[in-house]
Amino acid sequence: MAGERWFYRNTEEWIAIVERLKLTPCPHCKVVGALIRHGSLYGFDEHNPQRKTRRARRVFCSNRQARPGCGRTFSVWAADKIRRLGLTTSGLWRFLQRAVADGIRAAIRSIDCHLSDRTLLRIWKRFHHAQSKIRTALFGRCPPPELPAEHRPAAQVLAHLQAAFPDVPCPIASFQQALRTFFV
Numbered sequence: 001m002a003g004e005r006w007f008y009r010n011t012e013e014w015i016a017i018v019e020r021l022k023l024t025p026c027p028h029c030k031v032v033g034a035l036i037r038h039g040s041l042y043g044f045d046e047h048n049p050q051r052k053t054r055r056a057r058r059v060f061c062s063n064r065q066a067r068p069g070c071g072r073t074f075s076v077w078a079a080d081k082i083r084r085l086g087l088t089t090s091g092l093w094r095f096l097q098r099a100v101a102d103g104i105r106a107a108i109r110s111i112d113c114h115l116s117d118r119t120l121l122r123i124w125k126r127f128h129h130a131q132s133k134i135r136t137a138l139f140g141r142c143p144p145p146e147l148p149a150e151h152r153p154a155a156q157v158l159a160h161l162q163a164a165f166p167d168v169p170c171p172i173a174s175f176q177q178a179l180r181t182f183f184v
């Protein structure tokens with residue numbers, strides 16, 4: 001599937017995807033007519049540190065009962081979740097904005113969530129590693145806003161993200177859905 005991810009924003013969008021499944025080619029084998037629903041993935045985030053919440057829906061390319069599929073599965077992700085991350089996209093957005101404005105230590109102190117300092121530092125590093133990929137993806141949508149040269153790369157990336165997805169509740173969720181890739 002060449003790294004391309006599928007996302008849905010809400011139940012309506014998921015239902016629309018389900019209604020088209022029979023007409024949708026499998027991302028692995030390209031066969032049409034074999035995709036069926038196959039449960040969900042659950043996990044924790046800052047809103048639900050104790051109780052698991054649904055993160056993705058699974059789809060199976062059926063090879064049972066003489067179906068023509070390849071037998072593989074893939075995930076359709078909630079646009080506000082990120083693979084292997086215990087924060088929602090809006091939690092990550094707030095955290096990164098704070099880190100860029102006041103420094104990583106202040107951001108860690110202010111976030112008030114179930115994640116340890118070490119995990120939050122790792123998330124910050126993960127964002128750092130993803131920056132050039134994010135910037136390249138954003139260039140395809142709009143030029144970066146002009147910021148004074150003293151702004152650090154991380155601040156530039158967040159400003160670029162906001163310019164590319166203005167007036168949305170969470171630019172990271174919109175990024176994931178529009179570009180069909182995880183933000184980090």
Ligand SMILES: [Zn+2]
Binds near residue numbers: 031069070072
């Ligand atoms: Zn398949």
